[in-house]
Amino acid sequence: MKRLVSALLVGLGVILASAGCAGLYPADPHGTLSEVTGGVLRVGVSHNEPFVSVRGPVPSGREVELVEDYARTLDAEIAWTADGEEELVDQLEHGQLDLMIGGLTNRTPWEQKVGLTRPYTETTDEFGQQEKHVMAVRKGENAFLLDLDEFLQSQGGQS
Amino acid sequence: MAAHHNIENEPLPEEVAADLRRAVRLEWATIVCLVLIVGLVYAVMGNSQAMKTAWIEDMLSFVPPIAFLIGVHMTRRPATAERPYGYHRAIGIAHVVAATALLVMGGYLVVDSALKLITVDHPTIGGIQLFGTTLWLGWLMMAAMVVTAIPPVILGRMKLKLAPPLHNKVLYADADMNKADWMTSLAATVGVAGIGLGWWWADSAAAIVIATSILKDGITNLKAAVAGLIDARPTSVDNKDPHPLLGDIDAYLRGLDWVHTAGARVRDEGQVFHVEGFVVPRAAELPTPDRIQAAQRGLFDLDWKVRDVTITPVRRLPSVLEAHAGPSRH
Numbered sequence: 001m002k003r004l005v006s007a008l009l010v011g012l013g014v015i016l017a018s019a020g021c022a023g024l025y026p027a028d029p030h031g032t033l034s035e036v037t038g039g040v041l042r043v044g045v046s047h048n049e050p051f052v053s054v055r056g057p058v059p060s061g062r063e064v065e066l067v068e069d070y071a072r073t074l075d076a077e078i079a080w081t082a083d084g085e086e087e088l089v090d091q092l093e094h095g096q097l098d099l100m101i102g103g104l105t106n107r108t109p110w111e112q113k114v115g116l117t118r119p120y121t122e123t124t125d126e127f128g129q130q131e132k133h134v135m136a137v138r139k140g141e142n143a144f145l146l147d148l149d150e151f152l153q154s155q156g157g158q159s
Numbered sequence: 160m161a162a163h164h165n166i167e168n169e170p171l172p173e174e175v176a177a178d179l180r181r182a183v184r185l186e187w188a189t190i191v192c193l194v195l196i197v198g199l200v201y202a203v204m205g206n207s208q209a210m211k212t213a214w215i216e217d218m219l220s221f222v223p224p225i226a227f228l229i230g231v232h233m234t235r236r237p238a239t240a241e242r243p244y245g246y247h248r249a250i251g252i253a254h255v256v257a258a259t260a261l262l263v264m265g266g267y268l269v270v271d272s273a274l275k276l277i278t279v280d281h282p283t284i285g286g287i288q289l290f291g292t293t294l295w296l297g298w299l300m301m302a303a304m305v306v307t308a309i310p311p312v313i314l315g316r317m318k319l320k321l322a323p324p325l326h327n328k329v330l331y332a333d334a335d336m337n338k339a340d341w342m343t344s345l346a347a348t349v350g351v352a353g354i355g356l357g358w359w360w361a362d363s364a365a366a367i368v369i370a371t372s373i374l375k376d377g378i379t380n381l382k383a384a385v386a387g388l389i390d391a392r393p394t395s396v397d398n399k400d401p402h403p404l405l406g407d408i409d410a411y412l413r414g415l416d417w418v419h420t421a422g423a424r425v426r427d428e429g430q431v432f433h434v435e436g437f438v439v440p441r442a443a444e445l446p447t448p449d450r451i452q453a454a455q456r457g458l459f460d461l462d463w464k465v466r467d468v469t470i471t472p473v474r475r476l477p478s479v480l481e482a483h484a485g486p487s488r489h
Contacts, residue, residue: 004342004368025295025355025356026284026295026297026354026355026356026357027355027356027357028357029281029357029358029359114283115206115281115283115285116283116285117285118285118286118287118288137283138281139280139281139282139283140281140282140283140354140359141281141283142283142284142285142295142297142354142355142357143357145283145284145285145286146285146286146293146295149285149286149293150286150293153286153288153293154293
């Protein structure tokens, strides 16, 4: 037990030391944030008005505008992929997308398969229920998620 | 209160009753502490498996104090015609309940955490809005783990001092778990710190470490509790050695001037012992009712834990006792 404890203590020391050295904390296991910065942000869109509309030649809607604003902060180009939610979740899981929007709420059944942002706005649906809107990122890409969270919170209040 | 805690209608010795009152107060303090800890950890646990495991461990930590308080409350009831041995075994039952909870939950958490590792589940921790800025939730998790590590360790050390004089194994198990609680917090902190470094596996690995320690607590305690209930030879509260009182009881009986040899079968009733003494008299007419009653009184005076004594004159000791009972030498 003593050996386990000292191993853990050493481990914690190493972790905190390297966290201090690395400028980026938390980090992404797959490096999403550093790849999209100045690069291409691959965004999956599923039709869900008024948040996302794929009727026109390019996607439009509130969330599309938010993502366009966010991409500007990263100096990133956006590559849109329009598809059904299930297909988009699959692509997100396999790292073929970085971000997915489509009027998702924090009660989405995809919660186990994707990482969700903090709710960035609330609406009331046709049944009178409060809906907290979120976006989905690839699971575990915490630096990217935190960056997006920061952006969304800074836009807070706009819906 | 303590005045009712007896079989022979005698109160506990004052210092033991005082220890018991302190233990009860400490267990209430533990419960209050746990309510705060469970609330705090739940508020920040997010998607971390290690945090979830640490939280469930905190929830499980409610079981031993509650088992202790119920057990102690039950043992205060006096023996009656329907319950001629009193209610002392309530402590043993409480011990089994607490140990089973630990065992089942530890096993579940080991499997759950291992599955997360096998399915390459990447824990996702985002930001939280705090005082107008967005902070990584992982920092809050680590802070919560550091803060919640401290009170159980202090309470555990205080309770650990009381467990041996009270000979209460539920209290001991609880204190021991509290004392080791900082390791859970440390493991969870390492897990969350690992997530921050992009080591997605660190979280599940830490969770497995925590869960294994819960499982180990469960197994050790269940063994000890079951041993108590099937009347195994009493041991010290840490279950390591035979209880020293056993030797004292045998020595006292063998030291009686009318006794050739003697041995006692002792049941651990949770906090108190029930003694069945077997004595081989030097001559058949020596074990008079007066002598037997005097021997009984002598055993009661030996230690407060001796709460019920029967002494039987026999020609030969029962075989289980004969093995290690040499004849007295005087």
